[in-house]
Amino acid sequence: MLPESTLKQLKSALPDGQLPPSYGVYFKNTLVALCHALEDHILKSTPDDPQQHPLVLVTFQQGKWYLQEADRYYDIAQRSRHIAIAAVAESGFDSHKTGKLDNVSLVHLKQEDPLIEEWNLIILAPGYAAMVLCRELSSEDYRADTQPQTDAERKFYGLWTFDRLPVEESAKILIEGMRSYNPELADKLSKMQQAIAETPQDVSIDLTGVVSRIVTYLQTSQQQLVTINRQTRELVDLEGQARKLNRNLAASKLQAFLRMAQRVDEKDKDNPLASLQVSALAETIGQLLDLPTLQLRRLRLAGLLYRIGLAEAPKEVFTHTPEQLNDSSYDFWRDRAMLGSQLLSTMPELKAIKDIVGHQLEHWDGSGKPDGLKGEDNGIEARILGLVAYFQELTQPRGDRDSLSLGEALEKCESYKETWFDPTLVDTLANIIRLVEMGLMALPDQPSQLPAIWLEEATK
Structure with missing residues (x-):
């Protein structure tokens, strides 16, 4: 990372000096x-209310993708x-209709500006924040035998995140980078960023769709890369690269789900640590039952993902008991x-x-x-998850129902016992509670x- 890069400046600006866990190559x-x-x-999920529309900051690498992105950004505008x-x-935006819109500003970067080596997308809205920051590896960063032979093999230092703090800091860095070109624009963008920060977040922006699209795009990009490489490399080289890429993409997709x-x-708001607590208690029961390591790992992950099916649920699901919900x-x-299960x-x-979550x-x-x-007939991991999820839910308040003590739950x-739940598992849970x-x-929390990609604030 060069000292003047946005990534480097972001690292210095963050309180703990740590980039988001998605940072990598x-x-x-x-x-x-x-x-x-x-x-x-x-394009698909922004509310009609202009007050909820995002501020978008973009930097493109020199000579890359400009014209093919111009039409797309006309619609985004x-x-x-x-x-x-x-x-x-010479990017082409000047002569394109996108560059002529009132709410689109163009900043013409100088050849010596390090931003021309970066490819950044920052989105700031009242209800959410998101970004991708990246900088292409220099030729010195590649080993002699790993220099990219095709466009698809090019690599970037980069990260992506939905966490507002690093997105806010990155927006400030990019706006300041534009100030030397257009001080009035920088002031205007800073005021917009401040206005967004001060806008009441009455509209909750559901990011389920974007995360699902990320998973789909990642799968598609993997297929495209394998196809391209198959045309240009010997099969033995391709297989080695595909295995490595598959691991990287699998980690990215898992991060999206987490x-x-x-x-x-x-x-x-009444049960913000549900996934952590369910995962912990499910794992503890599995340990007492002496389950193999592989099953314990599955239990841990299934516990973290057991409520993912509620990603698009209305807020009433989290503020009312099931009996109080409308249809x-x-x-x-x-x-x-x-x-x-369908998402996974x-x-x-x-x-x-998927099977554990689907049969809980x-x-x-x-x-x-x-x-x-x-x-x-139902796997033991799903039986454990179902019992622990029910127990943990009872220990937290919901709607007009008070939380139950551990003994009451x-x-x-x-x-x-013997109707909904495996009697052996209930007995094991009883031993833990006693x-x-x-x-x-x-009680494990x-x-x-x-996973390293589980957010820090969720574990503090």
Whole structure:
């Protein structure tokens, strides 16, 4: 990272000096996918209210993608309060209709400006913030035998995030970078950023769609890269690169799902640590049952993702008991396991997790959903998850229902012993609660291992 790069300046500006956990080296196709997913979110999900429209800041690399993006940004401008595009003068935006819009400003970068090596997209709206920041590796950054042979093999230092703090700081950095070119524009953009920060966030922007699109785009970009490389490399080289790329893309897709799960917890003001606590207690039960390491790992991850099916649920689901919900809201609550399973099915690597989440509402007596699995026909991980999720929900308030004590929540679970829940699992849960009540152990509040991409504030 060069000292003057936006990434370097962001690292210095953040309180802890730590870039978001998504920071790493990305292939070009992956970054195209991420940018297009965020841009599509503007086009498809921005409210009609102009006060909710985003401020968009963009920098394009010299000689890359300009004309093919110009039409796209004309449409994006219709859903944005303002777009500032920094690019070299010959980018083509000047003569294009996009550059002539009242709410589009062009900044012509000088050849010596380090911004011409960057490719950035920053989106700031009252209800959400998102960005992709990246800088292409220099020729010295590649090993001699890894210099890119095709456009798709180019690599970038970069990151993407929905966290407002780094997005706000990056916006300030880019605006200041534009000040030497156009001080009036920089002042205008700073005022817009301040106005957005001060706008009441009455409209909750659901990012489920953008995360789903990211997953889809990542899968598509992987297929495109494999296709391109297959035309230009020997099969043995291709296989090695594809395996490495697959691991990188799988990590990015998993990050998207984990962030979606965090959004669910953030919407639930009465139970904001549900995923962490369910994951932790499910893992503890699995340890007491001496489950193999692989099953414990699956339990941990399934616990973190068990509520992902509520990503698009209306806020009433988190403020009312099921009995108080209207029909449409109740449908989300009733079908949460199935919806979660459908979301996770877009990532084949998570098939085992998809099955655990999808069958968490099966009952021991076969009366549950979605398949009416009875007894041990339902996997033990799903049986554990269903019991722990029900128990944890009872220990937190919901609507006009007060939270139950650990003992009271256990009694409720025991009342469904041999009907809803596996009696052995209920007994194991009872042993844990008794040890906690005797002061011999603490109820776990997070799993033994957390993915590095689980946000810091969720673990503090």
